[in-house]
Amino acid sequence: MYEAVAAARNALDDKWGAMNVRDRAAALYKVAAAIEARFDCFVAAEVADTGKPVALASRVDIPRAAANFRTFADLIKLAGIESFQTDTADGRTALNYAVRKPLGVVGVITPWNLPLLLLTWKVAPAMACGNTVVVKPSEETPATATLLADAMKDAGIPDGVYNVVHGFGEGSAGEFLSTHPGVDALTFTGESRTGAAIMAAAAPTVKPVSFELGGKNAAIVFADCDFEETADGLADAVFLNTGQVCLSAERIYVEHSIFEKIVDALKRRAEALTSTLGPLISKEHREKVLGYYRLAREEGACVVTGGGVPQFGDKRDGGWYVEPTILTGLAESARCVKEEIFGPVCHIAPFHDEAQAIAMANDTKYGLAASVWTSNLKRGHRVAHQMKAGITWVNCWFLRDLRTPFGGAGLSGIGREGGMHSLNFYSELNNICVKL
Ligand code: NAD
Numbered sequence: 001m002y003e004a005v006a007a008a009r010n011a012l013d014d015k016w017g018a019m020n021v022r023d024r025a026a027a028l029y030k031v032a033a034a035i036e037a038r039f040d041c042f043v044a045a046e047v048a049d050t051g052k053p054v055a056l057a058s059r060v061d062i063p064r065a066a067a068n069f070r071t072f073a074d075l076i077k078l079a080g081i082e083s084f085q086t087d088t089a090d091g092r093t094a095l096n097y098a099v100r101k102p103l104g105v106v107g108v109i110t111p112w113n114l115p116l117l118l119l120t121w122k123v124a125p126a127m128a129c130g131n132t133v134v135v136k137p138s139e140e141t142p143a144t145a146t147l148l149a150d151a152m153k154d155a156g157i158p159d160g161v162y163n164v165v166h167g168f169g170e171g172s173a174g175e176f177l178s179t180h181p182g183v184d185a186l187t188f189t190g191e192s193r194t195g196a197a198i199m200a201a202a203a204p205t206v207k208p209v210s211f212e213l214g215g216k217n218a219a220i221v222f223a224d225c226d227f228e229e230t231a232d233g234l235a236d237a238v239f240l241n242t243g244q245v246c247l248s249a250e251r252i253y254v255e256h257s258i259f260e261k262i263v264d265a266l267k268r269r270a271e272a273l274t275s276t277l278g279p280l281i282s283k284e285h286r287e288k289v290l291g292y293y294r295l296a297r298e299e300g301a302c303v304v305t306g307g308g309v310p311q312f313g314d315k316r317d318g319g320w321y322v323e324p325t326i327l328t329g330l331a332e333s334a335r336c337v338k339e340e341i342f343g344p345v346c347h348i349a350p351f352h353d354e355a356q357a358i359a360m361a362n363d364t365k366y367g368l369a370a371s372v373w374t375s376n377l378k379r380g381h382r383v384a385h386q387m388k389a390g391i392t393w394v395n396c397w398f399l400r401d402l403r404t405p406f407g408g409a410g411l412s413g414i415g416r417e418g419g420m421h422s423l424n425f426y427s428e429l430n431n432i433c434v435k436l
């Protein structure tokens, strides 16, 4: 750890921090190209670590890693600076302008669900702003962060700009990075509880933090939705990556007149997915998800489909699979409706009017994402404006534009990343005031 932070500090003082924006952006485009040149290796490594389907890693995880570098290379080239001509009450005039400097050495701590996607979502803007980084990927998924170091070398990134430290969280690499006095800022994606521990660890050295944390996201479905598009969209929102996406919908509120129809459509999709969904990340995580499946029954849920472990009759029976699961009938106060499960499971409840749907959706300590499904766009906008969520999708889910603000309210995070929000977090803005 000490060597990694020292290497990052040297690279900052030496080459990277002083490099002009054109050259830095050019280097980041090369990193994107180097990821693509090793595309199959990255896919294989992500699949080996997570068990996710090759098709998913090829469509989502690895392309987004390259896109993250291109986006922030584009943005840093185009980013302007704030300037103001100032006229004071006593007749003086001045020009104020801000300059963008790196924060320094940035510690990056990331989870296992979308390992390279989430790591590069932070590394790319941090490097674009001239910082050097020490990354601590999840102990469950170390491979692609290491491969990225090879891609950095291929791209000619100077030694010490990108450093990888492997290890666990508490009492290990994650904690050492969070408390290290040579780390100037921390950016973290993971569970809300871990965010709280990192914030406490960072407090004595007053490090800026950016946190993307958990969610218990709601989808609101109105009777006038495009039915097939909505059912397909919801199936993605609940089951993509075996439900291990912070943005996944675990609570679905459906206008009562189409409640049965939606439950049935989602049940059919869940059952069709049983043989194609990947496993969960680990034995421990499967125990957690199966614990919630049991708890749901104890809390009085009706298990519409799933609720257990699938039997394939082949080698997959040794993996950490669970059945895609649909629950109904729980009270809104049930733990399965309140707590993030992070598996292929949702609870579906009926609502009678818009105000009730909004109130139920917002009754959560989290506030990451929401989705609204309706063909009445006026209502779509109106409801979206009232969601307690960093992002609300209307008639879609996980449709990303990397320039937009991304982050969560409440327990779901601190700050926003994406576009200029990332560039501003990863920069120290210095204002200069010149009397004219
Ligand atoms: P986690 O919080 O257990 O671990 C994330 C990372 O933090 C790992 O690298 C881990 O080693 C490290 N860590 C753990 N304890 C630490 C400590 N005390 N100090 C420093 N580092 C520590 O999360 P996870 O289980 O890997 O991922 C799943 C969680 O991440 C879910 O809650 C999910 O919602 C959340 N998540 C959020 C987003 C988002 O953008 N909001 C994205 C992906 C995942």
Ligand code: 6OH
Residues within 6 Å of the ligand: 113, 114, 118, 121, 212, 244, 245, 246, 247, 400, 406
């Ligand atoms: C959480 O699992 C997914 C987070 C997604 C992003 O951070 C992103 O930029 O798309």
